[in-house]
Structure formats: C-alpha cells, structure tokens
Amino acid sequence: MLNRSMNDPRGQLDMTEGLGDAISRGRDAGRPWIQVWFACAGVYQRVFRSVDGSRYVARCAKCGKTMNFRVGEGGTNRRLFEVRC
Numbered sequence: 001m002l003n004r005s006m007n008d009p010r011g012q013l014d015m016t017e018g019l020g021d022a023i024s025r026g027r028d029a030g031r032p033w034i035q036v037w038f039a040c041a042g043v044y045q046r047v048f049r050s051v052d053g054s055r056y057v058a059r060c061a062k063c064g065k066t067m068n069f070r071v072g073e074g075g076t077n078r079r080l081f082e083v084r085c
C-alpha cells in the first residue's frame with residue numbers, strides 16, 4: 001500500500017497531474033494541493049503546489065524532513081501520501 005519511493009533517501013517522488021490546470025482554473029480558484037501524512041509528527045498536512053506549478057514541497061513540522069513531489073509525466077496520480085520520518 002505504501003509507495004516504496006516514500007522511503008527514498010533523496011526524499012523525492014514524481015507525480016502526474018493535469019498540466020495547465022492552474023491556468024485553466026485561474027489563480028482565484030485556489031491552488032491544487034495534496035495531503036501528506038508525516039509519521040513522526042502524527043499529523044496530516046495540506047501541501048499546496050508551488051507557484052510555478054512544478055512541484056509540491058512538504059516539510060515535517062516536527063523533524064524538519066523535506067519531501068519533494070515533482071509534477072511531471074509518468075508519476076503517480078495519488079493525492080494522499082505518507083512520509084516515514
């Protein structure tokens with residue numbers, strides 16, 4: 001169930017989504033976001049897409065581990081992730 005790449009020491013995961021979404025929906029429609037579970041903090045965190053639309057950067061509030069979710073072709077289309085930290 002857990003994506004193995006979650007444990008990737010590089011802390012990066014590729015993901016796919018409709019490129020151009022932000023443009024068609026407009027800035028006021030709200031930025032897309034994903035839900036990330038940080039194991040050590042025991043909390044879900046809502047992570048908004050970066051301004052340039054290329055990635056999501058999630059940071060654990062407790063241990064400070066940073067996880068990069070890169071938006072691109074060939075990635076996962078999941079919207080809920082778990083980070084073991």
Ligand SMILES: [Zn+2]
Pocket residue numbers: 038039040041060061062063064065085
């Ligand atoms: Zn942590």
